[in-house]
Amino acid sequence: MSENAASLNPGLFDPLVLRGLELSHRGWVAAMCQYSADGVNAPGMPNDWHLMHLGSFAAGGAALIITEATAVSPEGRISPEDTGIYTAEQAAAWRRITDFVHRYGAADARIGVQLAHAGRKASTYSPFGRGSGSVAEADGGWRTVGPTADAFGRYAAPQALDEAGIRRVISDFARAAERSVEAGFDTIEIHAAHGYLLHQFMTPLVNTRTDGWGGSEEGRNRLTLEVVDAVRAVIPDSMPLLLRISATDWTDGGLDERSSARLAGQARDRGVDLVDVSTGGAVPAANIPVGPGYQTGFAEHIRAAAGVPTAAVGLISSAAEAEEVLRAGRADAVLIARAALRDPHWWMRAAGELDAKLPWAPQYERARPA
Numbered sequence: 001m002s003e004n005a006a007s008l009n010p011g012l013f014d015p016l017v018l019r020g021l022e023l024s025h026r027g028w029v030a031a032m033c034q035y036s037a038d039g040v041n042a043p044g045m046p047n048d049w050h051l052m053h054l055g056s057f058a059a060g061g062a063a064l065i066i067t068e069a070t071a072v073s074p075e076g077r078i079s080p081e082d083t084g085i086y087t088a089e090q091a092a093a094w095r096r097i098t099d100f101v102h103r104y105g106a107a108d109a110r111i112g113v114q115l116a117h118a119g120r121k122a123s124t125y126s127p128f129g130r131g132s133g134s135v136a137e138a139d140g141g142w143r144t145v146g147p148t149a150d151a152f153g154r155y156a157a158p159q160a161l162d163e164a165g166i167r168r169v170i171s172d173f174a175r176a177a178e179r180s181v182e183a184g185f186d187t188i189e190i191h192a193a194h195g196y197l198l199h200q201f202m203t204p205l206v207n208t209r210t211d212g213w214g215g216s217e218e219g220r221n222r223l224t225l226e227v228v229d230a231v232r233a234v235i236p237d238s239m240p241l242l243l244r245i246s247a248t249d250w251t252d253g254g255l256d257e258r259s260s261a262r263l264a265g266q267a268r269d270r271g272v273d274l275v276d277v278s279t280g281g282a283v284p285a286a287n288i289p290v291g292p293g294y295q296t297g298f299a300e301h302i303r304a305a306a307g308v309p310t311a312a313v314g315l316i317s318s319a320a321e322a323e324e325v326l327r328a329g330r331a332d333a334v335l336i337a338r339a340a341l342r343d344p345h346w347w348m349r350a351a352g353e354l355d356a357k358l359p360w361a362p363q364y365e366r367a368r369p370a
Contacts, residue, residue: 020238035126044084061347076117098184119197120146195281319350
């Protein structure tokens with residue numbers, strides 16, 4: 001690496017510290033739903049697939065691995081096959097996976113759990129399930145909830161949450177966070193993106209309430225910020241807290257980068273250490289200009305406007321692309337998703353391409369290029 005490159009912002013394989021968590025580099029694994037839990041015999045339970053899936057990234061050199069959206073309650077699952085962390089048994093099953101990552105992570109890997117509630121987008125068939133749309137209660141589905149009784153597209157209409165229901169959601173996030181600590185996770189990410197429950201409350205495209213949980217931007221953001229407070233209160237002070245948001249709804253009248261930056265600043269003041277910046281998902285008809293790095297500019301804007309570290313995600317595939325995002329100061333970390341599915345050892349190859357040092361698992365050391 002040249003002297004000029006070293007003088008710029010940190011690169012992909014430079015370390016990052018968030019509170020008491022030291023991460024060996026800035027190339028992380030984004031949360032990716034697997035729809036592979038047994039929804040009939042062991043609902044919400046991670047299994048051997050999740051051990052293999054997440055463990056392969058640890059062996060492949062990832063510094064931080066974020067689990068799939070993991071429900072804080074049974075009704076918070078996107079599909080019957082989603083994982084959860086709302087029981088002690090689920091936490092114990094996750095412990096097997098966190099122990100594996102800590103033991104076998106080639107680059108001193110760490111693992112975080114993404115806590116989620118799908119709201120009106122819950123109780124749906126998985127992409128490779130036996131149907132599409134909402135799962136009927138007779139087929140193992142359940143009544144969903146949301147800020148209002150309005151449905152997402154052709155999904156089943158949810159039940160509007162009342163005050164008691166909203167308070168239960170906040171409590172569910174807090175209890176799930178406590179179980180996440182017990183399960184050995186190194187960090188927690190609150191999922192407030194992609195049209196799921198917290199995002200549903202934040203966006204005026206969905207939340208048309210006129211009580212204290214809607215109306216103004218302050219009211220719409222209230223649930224997300226109270227969840228942040230509740231989670232921050234029950235996890236160790238040394239544990240970083242991450243927040244995933246959709247920075248824009250890609251629809252007129254919805255959230256945009258300015259409103260998202262205001263939320264990010266408020267979350268920072270309440271103890272969020274990094275904002276994972278994604279986009280979209282609130283409404284089915286949004287016109288999203290998908291392409292390489294299409295969300296990176298939002299991470300850059302929020303990082304500058306809110307004064308909070310951000311992670312960029314969205315079709316970032318090559319080492320050169322990831323390095324450029326970081327060297328240009330557009331984000332503090334890069335999350336890899338589809339590229340990691342194609343190559344669970346993405347970080348080994350990326351380090352070679354960037355002439356960076358990265359430890360290899362000793363079992364794979366014989367394959368390191370000369």
